[in-house]
Amino acid sequence: MVGGWTLSAAELAERFSRSSGPGGQGVDTTDSRVELSVDVAGSASLPGHLRDRVLTRLAGRLVDGVLTVRASEHRAQLANRRAARERLVAQLRDAAAAPPAPRRATRPTRGSQRRRLEAKKQRGQVKRGRRGDWDA
Known part of the structure; x- marks a missing residue:
């Protein structure tokens, strides 16, 4: 079941x-x-x-409208089948999720503007204090 609708197993x-990868003889003999x-x-069913x-959002992953998922991280085929389904x-x-609500534009509060300007002034004073009298 995906997001309120069920995908048929057929x-x-x-x-x-x-x-591929390490695993010795087991990799060479089992189709996992x-x-x-x-x-x-x-x-x-969609x-x-x-x-x-879904077609728009997965356009980069689809080949002729078909979505393919691979799983090979487990040694057992059953575990890989479960991982691929998940x-x-x-x-x-x-x-298929609904798009997020559009962001509502807000303005900074007067207090946040004041704090920002004070922080900028303090940072400028710190930098001014680092200056030396190199010209003198």
């Missing part, structure tokens, strides 16, 4: 391959790396208003 495509893909552009938002859900949830 829409997910899993691929397994051998992981997981690639999880979902067709965001053609998803039937509401239309959210589909546009990563996919997190990305879809972040992309």
Whole structure:
């Protein structure tokens, strides 16, 4: 379930391959790396208003409207499948989230302006005190 809507398991495509990196014989024999893909552009369970938002926000990660997530940090395929699903859900949830409210412009208070100017004056006095009479 992602942000109030559920992604059907039938829409997910899993691929397994051998992981890279250290691990000795286990890496050479087990297909523990997981690639999880979902067709965001053609998803039937994704509401239309959210589909546009997700497609826009994930435009750099999509290939022909398909989002692919890889996981290979665990030795076990089951753990990598779980990690890939969690990563996919997190990305879809972040992309489907409502945009933040626009910032309301505010003005600095009179007290904060006064404190700022006093700090500037004091800093100038410190620098003036460092000057030497090199010309004399």
